[in-house]
Amino acid sequence: MGDLIEEWEELAKDYKQLETVNDTYLRKLKEISNLQQTCLKHLKHQRYRLNIMNKTIKHLQQSTNKDALRNLENDIMKREAELQLIEQSLPKQSGAYLKIVLGNIDVSFLNKEGKFRYKDEFEKFKLINHFIAFGLTIINFYFDFRPLQLLYLAFLVWYYCTISIRESILKANGSRIKGWWRMHHILSTVCSGVLLVWPESETWSEFKQQFLWYNIYNCFIQYLQFKYQRGALYRLKALGERDNMDITIEGFHSWMWRGLTFLLPFLFIGYTFQLVNALVLYNLSYHPKATWHVIVSSVLFFIFFVGNTTTTIMVVPDKIREKMRFQCRVMTQRLYNVVNEKVIKIG
Ligand code: COA
Numbered sequence: 001m002g003d004l005i006e007e008w009e010e011l012a013k014d015y016k017q018l019e020t021v022n023d024t025y026l027r028k029l030k031e032i033s034n035l036q037q038t039c040l041k042h043l044k045h046q047r048y049r050l051n052i053m054n055k056t057i058k059h060l061q062q063s064t065n066k067d068a069l070r071n072l073e074n075d076i077m078k079r080e081a082e083l084q085l086i087e088q089s090l091p092k093q094s095g096a097y098l099k100i101v102l103g104n105i106d107v108s109f110l111n112k113e114g115k116f117r118y119k120d121e122f123e124k125f126k127l128i129n130h131f132i133a134f135g136l137t138i139i140n141f142y143f144d145f146r147p148l149q150l151l152y153l154a155f156l157v158w159y160y161c162t163i164s165i166r167e168s169i170l171k172a173n174g175s176r177i178k179g180w181w182r183m184h185h186i187l188s189t190v191c192s193g194v195l196l197v198w199p200e201s202e203t204w205s206e207f208k209q210q211f212l213w214y215n216i217y218n219c220f221i222q223y224l225q226f227k228y229q230r231g232a233l234y235r236l237k238a239l240g241e242r243d244n245m246d247i248t249i250e251g252f253h254s255w256m257w258r259g260l261t262f263l264l265p266f267l268f269i270g271y272t273f274q275l276v277n278a279l280v281l282y283n284l285s286y287h288p289k290a291t292w293h294v295i296v297s298s299v300l301f302f303i304f305f306v307g308n309t310t311t312t313i314m315v316v317p318d319k320i321r322e323k324m325r326f327q328c329r330v331m332t333q334r335l336y337n338v339v340n341e342k343v344i345k346i347g
Contacts, residue, residue, distance in 0.1 A: 032110070039090055046083055050076055088174050097186070098168045107169045115173050116237055122166050123233065127226045129159050134219040137212050146200055149208070156192035160185050180311040184304065191300040198293035203284050207294075210280060214273050221270050228259045253323050260319070264312070271309045278302035 057073060091108040098107060109115045136152040164185040171177055195211070198204050235252050281298030284290060 036090055039086065043083060043087060043090070046079070050079065050083075092172050092174075094172050095168055097182075098165070098172065101165055101168075107172050109173055116233070118173070119170060119175070119233055120230070122163075122170065123226055123230050125166070126163060126222060130219045130222040130226075133159070133215060137215045137219070141212055150196065153192055153196040157189055157196060160189040160192055164189060178311055180307050184307060187300060187303060191297060191304075194293050194296050194300070198297070199291065201289055201291065203287050203290050203294050206284060206287075207281060207297075210277065214277060217270060217273055221266055224263055224266055228263055231259060232256065256319070260315075267312055268309070271305050271312075274301050274305040274308065278305060 053072075053076060057069060057076075060069060091106045094102070094104065094107055109118065133152075133155065136148075136155060140148055140152055164182060167175075167177055167182045167185060171182065235255065239252060278298050278301035281294055281301060285295040285298060287294070
């Protein structure tokens with residue numbers, strides 16, 4: 001009993017410490033929340049005043065000292081870029097999709113490390129689920145058992161629904177993910193839902209085998225995408241940490257182009273598969289016993305084909321522009337360093 005009481009007293013001391021730390025934590029959280037609100041208020045105010053100044057500058061174009069006006073315009077542009085940087089560090093309003101699914105909650109991370117961990121975990125989540133999907137596809141190949149097919153399709157509905165929510169959280173935290181990829185995953189949820197409620201029939205039996213092959217190929221592509229996205233994520237993190245604009249950015253770009261040129265042919269084969277699915281389903285829709293599921297799935301696969309192909313084709317010019325922008329920055333930095341060195345020498 002004596003030992004027990006001693007242990008209890010020791011634990012009570014520990015608990016006091018925990019209470020103090022927790023109090024500090026709650027106080028700091030409140031402070032952070034107040035600081036966030038103050039920053040947002042200042043940000044809004046700055047933007048409001050800059051807007052008014054921009055309008056005034058337009059009226060003054062003809063009447064004032066042109067050089068002074070140009071300098072002021074440049075300063076305002078710089079300030080707008082600075083405000084954008086500040087905005088990125090503050091909590092953002094969730095988009096409409098997140099508001100509908102999760103309600104009006106704040107989904108922003110407090111720091112870069114949190115964002116990085118979430119993105120890394122998102123990529124792993126996709127990979128693990130594609131392994132599970134691969135396993136379920138193989139099982140469905142060997143066992144023609146309706147409950148197993150339903151389990152697989154229900155799994156796909158859950159998976160696509162979950163990643164579309166996670167992608168919206170990433171977007172709310174500043175990810176540059178294109179709108180189409182998020183739309184693609186929302187439509188994939190719908191498509192899996194349609195396949196789930198497609199009753200067992202002659203048309204389903206005819207399409208089933210092709211759908212399973214398509215999913216096997218999709219799992220393979222997802223594995224390649226995982227390798228590419230994870231590589232990019234870790235390299236970008238290293239770049240950000242070292243704050244080195246020179247050889248590392250060039251290194252990153254040459255790695256990225258190698259990754260893309262390897263990945264793109266496999267992606268386009270996947271899109272051709274989607275077009276074939278759409279055409280096969282379209283033909284099946286003329287089957288006398290075809291239900292509405294057939295034509296709706298055909299339309300959805302066709303939308304996937306068009307959306308994926310155009311978005312992926314557009315990635316290439318985007319990347320070239322990005323590369324040129326980076327090269328310009330590197331050149332400017334080098335020039336700046338050379339001039340600086342000369343000035344120091346002369347000085
Ligand atoms: N799904 C989710 N996120 C994606 C994405 C996708 N398909 N494609 C790009 N992103 C994300 C990137 O991770 C990056 O995120 P970040 O801003 O948080 O770092 C952001 O969007 C911007 O990426 P971007 O620079 O435009 O492209 P990228 O170099 O990362 O990837 C591709 C280019 C073409 C490799 C990539 O878009 C891709 O794999 N597309 C194919 C997807 C597909 O077709 N799926 C169906 C298979 S049948």
